[in-house]
Every structure is written in structure tokens, then in C-alpha cells.
Amino acid sequence: MMKIKILHRHDVSPPANTVPPTALPLTFFDIPWLFCCPMQRLFFYDFPQSPSSFAHTTLPLLVRSLSLCLRRFFPFAGRLVLPQAPPQKPHILYSDGDSLSFTFAESSADFAELIIDEPRDATLIHPLVPQFPPPRESNGARLWPLMAIQVTLFPNKGICIGVRFLHIATDGRSLSHFMQSWASIHRSGGDPTCIELGDLDPFHDRGVIKDLNGLEPMFLKYWWSRVGSSPSPCLFSEVPLAVGDKVRATFVIKKAHIDGLKAQVLSQLKNNDIDSMLEPIHLSTFVVTCAFVWVCMIKSKEKEHELHDQSSSESVKDKLCYFGFPVDCRNRLAYSIPLTYFGNCLDLHYLSKKRNVLLDISGIAHATRAIGRAVKEVNTRGGSIALREWIKDHKEINFEDLVVVAGSPRLKVYDTDFGWGRPTKSNVVCMDSLGGIALTESRNGNGGIEVELALTRTCMEKFITLFEMGLKSIM
Numbered sequence: 001m002m003k004i005k006i007l008h009r010h011d012v013s014p015p016a017n018t019v020p021p022t023a024l025p026l027t028f029f030d031i032p033w034l035f036c037c038p039m040q041r042l043f044f045y046d047f048p049q050s051p052s053s054f055a056h057t058t059l060p061l062l063v064r065s066l067s068l069c070l071r072r073f074f075p076f077a078g079r080l081v082l083p084q085a086p087p088q089k090p091h092i093l094y095s096d097g098d099s100l101s102f103t104f105a106e107s108s109a110d111f112a113e114l115i116i117d118e119p120r121d122a123t124l125i126h127p128l129v130p131q132f133p134p135p136r137e138s139n140g141a142r143l144w145p146l147m148a149i150q151v152t153l154f155p156n157k158g159i160c161i162g163v164r165f166l167h168i169a170t171d172g173r174s175l176s177h178f179m180q181s182w183a184s185i186h187r188s189g190g191d192p193t194c195i196e197l198g199d200l201d202p203f204h205d206r207g208v209i210k211d212l213n214g215l216e217p218m219f220l221k222y223w224w225s226r227v228g229s230s231p232s233p234c235l236f237s238e239v240p241l242a243v244g245d246k247v248r249a250t251f252v253i254k255k256a257h258i259d260g261l262k263a264q265v266l267s268q269l270k271n272n273d274i275d276s277m278l279e280p281i282h283l284s285t286f287v288v289t290c291a292f293v294w295v296c297m298i299k300s301k302e303k304e305h306e307l308h309d310q311s312s313s314e315s316v317k318d319k320l321c322y323f324g325f326p327v328d329c330r331n332r333l334a335y336s337i338p339l340t341y342f343g344n345c346l347d348l349h350y351l352s353k354k355r356n357v358l359l360d361i362s363g364i365a366h367a368t369r370a371i372g373r374a375v376k377e378v379n380t381r382g383g384s385i386a387l388r389e390w391i392k393d394h395k396e397i398n399f400e401d402l403v404v405v406a407g408s409p410r411l412k413v414y415d416t417d418f419g420w421g422r423p424t425k426s427n428v429v430c431m432d433s434l435g436g437i438a439l440t441e442s443r444n445g446n447g448g449i450e451v452e453l454a455l456t457r458t459c460m461e462k463f464i465t466l467f468e469m470g471l472k473s474i475m
Helices: 031-035 051-070 122-128 172-187 215-227 255-272 285-300 302-308 363-381 386-396 457-474
Strands: 004-012 022-025 039-046 079-083 091-094 100-107 136-138 141-145 147-154 158-165 246-253 320-328 346-354 402-407 425-428 437-441 449-456
Touching: 004 051, 031 215, 031 386, 039 172, 051 100, 051 147, 051 172, 122 246, 158 172, 215 386, 246 285, 246 457, 255 285, 255 363, 255 457, 285 302, 285 320, 285 363, 285 402, 285 437, 285 449, 285 457, 302 457, 320 363, 346 363, 346 386, 425 437, 449 457
Parallel strands: 100 147, 320 402, 402 437
Antiparallel strands: 004 100, 022 091, 039 158, 039 425, 079 091, 079 141, 136 141, 147 158, 246 449, 320 346, 437 449
């Protein structure tokens, strides 16, 4: 793990008297994320600048532009309020003077090593993620920070901006809106007028979310049943870093590979009559990418599972493997939601397949059919369908056998330009312990996808072999 030197800590607030005290209720889209650990994303930039130049020019502008950005994205400076008992409800509160923690650090680590795609120690980049300040008590409730930011300078080489945030405050779309707005203000030299464009303002009115199926009281009841008489922070605090000997790597799937995967799946479906060709398959880039990576991950862990479950009476290959992915519902509900709605607007979909089906020679086609059906259901029936089954899914799923998706190529992470050019790399750090995959658009802008994941060294070696052989076979 690299060593960093903390140079300064700032408390950054919106400009004085620009944001009134505001309480935001949690909608049924937000409440499930009370069970989620903090999310962590890193943005790396090539920007050779000396420490003195950075401290006198870039750092003050970063702080000032962040303050201006928080005028519109003020919840990130606020707090998650967790009451001690019902009937009070958790909510987000911004009070005058609230701020987020902004840390400036320096590192002498090899910047080039941090932005490579090849496998490297998963813990190497963890020091680049900021820490939350401790919560505070107020009126019988505990107030938790929602965001922290750390900027780490690699002298004369580059910069890393690390963001930690509670998912209960926002989803990936809102976070990308915030990051790109902050970058735009910084790029303009701190011109406050660039955030006055009404069509770019985040939409904060939670009243636009209509709970047509009574999900909010059900989710809150489940939340209180889990925490008992006193809410415990462990339900949304970080999962202990059981990364062991894990390594993380990034894999690029080019557009030609994606087209080849689609053709291969269609051929297998036709030749093997999987689930009948009478049902058209939803064959998107997202679907085939997830299916291919999911099957490679399961195959890479096969020996590990056999050793772990050798004493079980149930056949390892008959066990269920689970796959979960979020779907943005902003344009999928029966009522209108602004695309700039700030908060969570995600449907959480889970599906399962027996391991022996996915290990079959047509495993990718089976996985594609299953994921495609789930996506097609959303497109046909609208959003928030899966959330109605969320409590049952949360109780029944074996999270050790779950692969979840974070991020999306549609978030345009690599458009986050502070004036130093596009990011040279972006990482979703929490994937190390969550056991999922992170999807990002290819930073080369060629229509491909970057897939980021962390596995044990043994499994990673197997995954690389399967991944490379799989792509080679379709070309």
C-alpha cells in the first residue's frame, strides 16, 4: 500500500447565504441503499505540476469551484440523519454552514503504475480514497456525512481526485452530474455564471417520486427490523476489507469483440434451441458484456468453490449463481421524472442461474438470455418492478455467490475534464470487497467498454486466460 502525506484539510461549504436549510425525505428508491457500504471512485489525470505551483494556483481554484458547485448540489455538504427509533424517519438535512471534508495530499508513488490495466495489488490505491469525519449527535439522532473528497498530487506527474459518498444520497447519474459540473466550473476559472444554466440544475424536489405501490413504509419497516431499537452504522458502513491476496485489473472489450459476442450468442441460441427462438432476445452491448464477464468469473472461481463446498451435501454445480444490476428509471416510470433529478432513481434487478448451466459450453448464451429477459422486462413494463421484490431478494440471495454491476458506460465518466484533459483512468474502489464488476465507457472513445474487477491472484490468472481465449475465439 502506498504512503501518502496529508498536507491540508478543508471544510468546504456552499457560498454563504446561498442555500436555505433544507430537509430531503428518503424515497422508496433511496431506502434500500441504507444497507450499502460507501461508494468510492477515483479520477486520475496526467498533469505535471510542482507542489508549490499546485498549492498556489490549482488547489485554491479546486476549493473555490467546489464551493460554487455545492450551491446547486448542497445535499453533499449535508448530513444523513438517523433517528434512534421509529416513527421518526431517516432523512437528509442541510443546515447553514454544513460542509464536506476536502483533503489535500501528496504521494511519491509511481503514478504510471496506478493507471495501468494489468493486475496489481488491490489495496494499492486505497490510500487515495478520502476518509469520512466521524458522525455527530444531535437531538437524539446521529448525523452522518454524505461525501468526502481527497485530491492527491503526484509531483510533476499527475493528480488523483478521490470521492467517497453514501449511495443513499445519490445514484451514479447524479454523481456524474455533480462531478462534471464541478469540472466545468473549474475549467472556466471559477466563473459562477456557468452554473446558472437552468437546464443543467439538479432537480431536488423529492415530491416528484410517487410511491404508487406503498414501498416506502415496507422498506422502512424492514430497515427498523434489522437495526432494532437503535440504528447501527454497520448496515451502511464499509465492508471490512477482506481483500486478502486480491488483485484488481481492467479489461477492455472493443466494439468488434462486442459484435462478435452478439453473433456467437445468436448462433448458439439457434443451434441449441435455448429457451426457443420464438422469444426474441434482447441483445444489447450491456447484456452480452455482462453475460460474458459473469461466466468468465464463475469459471475462474470453480476450483475455489469446490474446495469451499466439498463438505456440502448439495452439488457445487447445482448451486445458484446470482447476478444483480441497477436500471435508471428516470425515463421508465408511469409519470415524468426530470433527467437531472438528484437522488436515487434505480430499480434493482437480481436473477439466478444454476452454476452447471453457466459452466456449460453454451453458458454465455444462457447468461445472455437471462440478463436480456430482465432488461427487456424493464423496457416493456417500466421501472421499479424489481424493487417490489427487493426485501424477498435481500433475504434469500447468497451474497457470496452474487456478482453486482456498478457504473455504466452511459455515465460518461471520461468526460469529467477539469481543464487538464480527459481522465487517464477511473476506478470504482469498493468493488474490491463487494465482489462485483464496474462498467465504464472506453476512455479511447472507440465504442468499447472497460470492465474493472478484483479477484484472488489464482482466480485472476484463470479469468485472464478465459477472457483472452473467449475474445480470441469470436474474432
